[in-house]
Amino acid sequence: MPENDSLLLDTANRYGTPMYVYDGDALKEHYGHITSWLHQTAEVFFSFKSNGNFAIASLLRSFGAGIEVASAGELLMAVKAGYSPQQIIFSGPGKGKEEIDIAIQHEIYCIIAESKEELIYIAESAKHQDKQASVGIRVNPESIESRAKIKMGGVPSPFGIDESKLKEVFDLFQMYDHSLLFKGIHMYLGTQVLDETSLLSSFEYTLNTAVRIKNEYGLICQMVDLGGGFGIPYFQHEKPLHAERLFQNVAELIRSYETELEGTRFIIEMGRFLLAECGVYLTAIQYVKESKGQPFLIADGGMHHHQAMTFRGRLLRNNYPMRLIKHSQKTAPVVKQSIVGPLCTPEDLIGRQVELPQGEVGDLLCIEKSGAYGLCYSPTLFLGHPSPLELLLFEGNEYIVRDRGKPEDLLLKQETSLFKQRRAEYETDGASSRYD
Template structure:
């Protein structure tokens, strides 16, 4: 569906741009392939941070996914999306005390503790609420090779509890045995991994750690969260994972450990790998100009809606995968041209010297692989532009799953009492001056 230029042009004409378009049918097919290749005891948990739309979360729940949240807001939306407490895990290194209290109150499947201090507060919250709370521990391994583009474990990190400090952790479980129920472990070495060997090595390390905890501490994991980190290729030099082979290898690996680990619940987290290729971002060319001999296309969408497509925070200045959909049947030569958004910053660079058909006003720019870390990762309040519409295509129907924003949205939750008070004082002062 998203490869069909005519369909995308028709949706853009009907709903306007900028907007995100998600292909729910492709997502369903992708999810079903993944779960058919995986071991039957392995469950896919959607990483909510990758796409914060509650309708997308609800759709994945209907397919059978669980959900991983990382804030009270995401927990709230997960419940609104219909997830039961047993389908929710809560991770993140900086959970606020109020967030922990809420998670304990809802009796979710597992809170993933990422420090000893956090584990202590979880126990205290459970004790105050007269509950026994299920807790997993995220472990930062001592030493393991990772080819993740963004490393989150195996190095000094705010994420997880160092493997060398497990003695202290299990002492706390012993101390708070009436409040804490040890559920299992979680490891996540990094994201955007495109090396199959690295992923399998990481998962095997996690499973070995679960065995070691059973043997050394007498604690049996009811849950083993293998994390994820499955990458997708954005740039020409990147090679996609062989998904079927990879997940069958993961299934074999789980199968070899399940008896020794006494058949725990195996969790695999996914966000980017699930969603990225099931969504696109559409923006229309508003102006075409030349500056010092170089052509520029200026679009109506940009970094504020889709920060990941720009060069912000990227070591290599690679262009995101994109294509230009001509609004007319006119043929155009392929030329190098730079594409920018409407923001007053040079960082709003969508593509540098991209080889595309010569752009014209009214052409539609399609940013591919945008279903994950698009809107959820972007500075939407920057410069006061309205938020984009989000459209879900599923089973032959269009669903507007987020309305386009309005300028009035910018005042949401802003308190204008100071402004009103000052305006009243100014009017009083002016009246007094006139009377004098």
């Protein structure tokens, strides 16, 4: 058994399953490589949405990352994790008014406005709080090729302000000059991009837009958020990005704009690319059955903990990368078998006809590339199963960074006394006359 599999099996035996295991040392090394290839031309901001664990955010802050939040909850966690206001940006197309109020109150580096109406509310809130809000504009470009798996710009979209409408937005900065400070622009065309040329082309478009805004509107971009969208390969037909070459080319591209965008702070957002390959999800096989000639392995974890690994809503219905760690040393033949979770829905399909060693009760299924968009992306309340434990391995230590949930957690924040009196009255009065 490989050393890593032996470690995971031992970890699962001691802590139980299902569980997430994050490799903090791998994350530190990965982050170090990325920042060294960028050569300080750009700052890496962690996209909190990709993994909502407080300890992961704290660890990345200790490495030097900034953070991009998309809710008041994420903002307050980021502050508690030690991020300074200058390290926080707030994006999202539907920020609530109270969320905007909180962001202004904390004087974060930049609120990314995604509509004219949002910008007006930011200005009014800042005026009410007697503050000046630092605001960036998310630009939805008129036309740009994007090979993102999920497109978020360059098409009709709730994200960002159409490039053709920038003038009327910039007029608001003059109208509210005491309440609004123009910080710069943000462009994010899509996620899970595995084409280097497409990424570099979108970044160049963003930089050109910043120069055009300076020349046409006289507005200096103190910040240019290039977005991100760096993909990782999940399926066999996908090829990984050549990270070193890509980030060195990004650094060179930024340097080529240093004269026209002198003093600008360049930001690159990362979530999936930063974290996905630094975490795994472990779930144990609890039943083995056959139905109409097909073998099924039934695991104790599933869609409610890790929606992305299942076939729910997936455009390309391929199996996630996974391996089976045998609990015994005996060799098992490789066979095709389907793996499902415990939920009462056919959508809880972990793998369809996967070629793995023949599964037995007690074997451990390891879902790879699960450090991003795992638990935080999943319907955890569906069917009421407890949440999984999350474990961080870092510098020779093991840290439980989220304890395993309990069945009674379902009652948290719910009103349980509302109908007690009425039920008691029914049982007393109703029962006596029920069969009269």
